[in-house]
Amino acid sequence: MISVNNRTFHLQGKTYCYVFYVSPEGYLLNFHYGKHLPPADYAAEAGLLLEPYPQLRGEPMRQNLSTWPQEYPTYGHLDMREPALEVENGFGNRITELRFREYRILKGEAAAPEGLPGVFAGSSPCDTLQITLEDSALRLEVVLNYIVFDDSDILVRNAVIRNRSGVAVRLTEASSFSLDLPIRDYEAVSFSGDWGRERRPERFALHQGSSVEIADNTGRSTRWNNPFVMVCTPESNEEYGDVYGFNLIYSGNHSTVLAMDTANHLRIRQGISPRNFRWDLAPGASFATPQSMLGYSACGFGGLSRAYHAFLKAHLMKSAFVFRKRPVLINSWESFYFDFTEESLLSLARTAKDVGVELFVLDDGWFSKRSSARSSLGDWCESTEKLPQGIAGFAQKLREIGLDFGLWLEPEMVSLDSDLYRAHPDWIIRVPQAEPVQYRFQYVLDLTKPEVLDFVQGTVCRILDSVPITYIKWDMNRMISDVPRPGYVHEYTLAFYRLLSALTEKYPGVLFEGCASGGGRFDAGLLAYCPQIWPSDNTDAMMRLKIQYATSFAYPVSTICNHISAVPNHQTHRVTSLETRANVAYAGIFGYELDLRRLTPEELTQVRSQIETARALQPLVLDGDFYRLRSPFETNECAWALVSRDASRAFVLCSRVLAVIARNRYYDPRLCLKGLDENAVYRDVLHGTQYSGALLMNRGIVIDYPVEDFATYCLLLERI
């Protein structure tokens, strides 16, 4: 709900409250972001706080922007801190000063930023506050959007910058939002990583007078740093404390700056990374920044995560699959890599069908001369050596077996050794003065060229129109280098969204899964189109405990794809039991990525029952609440629970990485569950035991782990 009291704007979400006001000089200043405050005119009260030096030699000295909590600070006036906006103006300098001009309140959500994904109201009410700021000397206008959802603790902000003057200006930095939080001790949590170890939470203290930038400039959102960042008070934990989250709905270069001034005020700004960015605004033109989702929880990281999970599913992810049953799949990659024949694929498919798999995904290696990563990207015609009747013939054979067909594509790429590159060497991203950088023997196609975008779109449509495909795995295996001009990565990102949005709209019945060398593009922008994303090429169950646990801070488990792979694991060489691998994989979109034909009959029986379990658990995965119970980053254990929204069912995974003393349970910590009904009685249908909700939550239980390394223990609780 949005209310305005004189010059104070009051935004009230489900539990948070966000208040800012217009100062007498016309600056837009933050007053409060946190727990509830009643709507009122806070401007006068706030004004008193802004006068560190009320008098200087008898003269009132009010204007001290460098300490004021500005909602959208600019470079060059008296605020010397981190700006949200930097503009090279027609006078050749960068001085910009924005003052309040007007506001309006829209029913519903502001339109998505042009060319970018955006949030929507869905079935619950939301309103938008639009504040217009203006530099009247430059005739530069900035519209700040605040989208407030009554049922959510996520506030969505972005900025639209418009040049109303008669001369061109150049943006060199345009953040989606800026936020100044009051004096307090703060810590931050970022999610950095690399191939096979994606999104590791890193908690650190923010220090007076210093600033930290969490950014990724690889052209994909998340190779080194995810755009999701949290800020909290030092005492905050999973359940308690003030926690803020900031996540950008964007898949390109991004940056979040956390800057603490010398008095411990914290400024946070987030948006497109300013590195190698610039955007020219002709007279009359405007630039829309991506939306940022600001989250607040007074109930620690767990509360914040659940707010994001619910919000993404209800207000950002457009796919019809968001709450729809997902197929249990087998993926060919770790079974065969590039080395397969149609017969080997089909024999795997038959075994897979026999144990209950529904979808066969043919990964890399099916097209042209692709027998290694060295060639053929861009030549999207099937290898008739491997598939004599092409993918259509193969799909038909799968259908006869009773399986749906899914296909891997890497549409944004071209191999150096490909007919496409030989025909169109000018279609790749490159600079004139240097040889383009090869990575995995491939280049990135320049999607900003209309003919290239048309080609890529046409190719994917041709495949989808000619073959009954129900699932696409959309891969992207290299970063963007050889960036031809500042701002190019944003142009590329817009083109990428144009492509993805056209395809997902044209083929709503196809399940699109995002992927980028594992989890190199796991972000909210991609989730707007792809309801699920491959989080990592590391399929080792013990590593997955960490990757899935960490990913869940920002993203719902229904977006995380988990495949059971072979042992010794191909990435870590670790051997874990089939049971452990499945138990870890249940909290997500479940599938297999191993050669099932090599399993013993007993193991296949086990797989059959795992698939039945996964199916039974799917409603919890798609629509349940996720609770992190024990962190694998801090302990030798990991535990989490999926709880139905009415608290009538719960699935709990506990894992102990290394075995400890077998002699007795004296040293075992109790595990307290969360989210259940204290007054109910639950039966653990896996072990036939019965507990009260109060006991499970308030006293906790000792987990009866098998005494072995990489052990897991699950509970499936049903309210009686």
Ligand code: DGJ
């Ligand atoms: C990277 C992906 O993450 C893998 O799952 C697989 O699809 C390979 N690419 C294929 O090249």
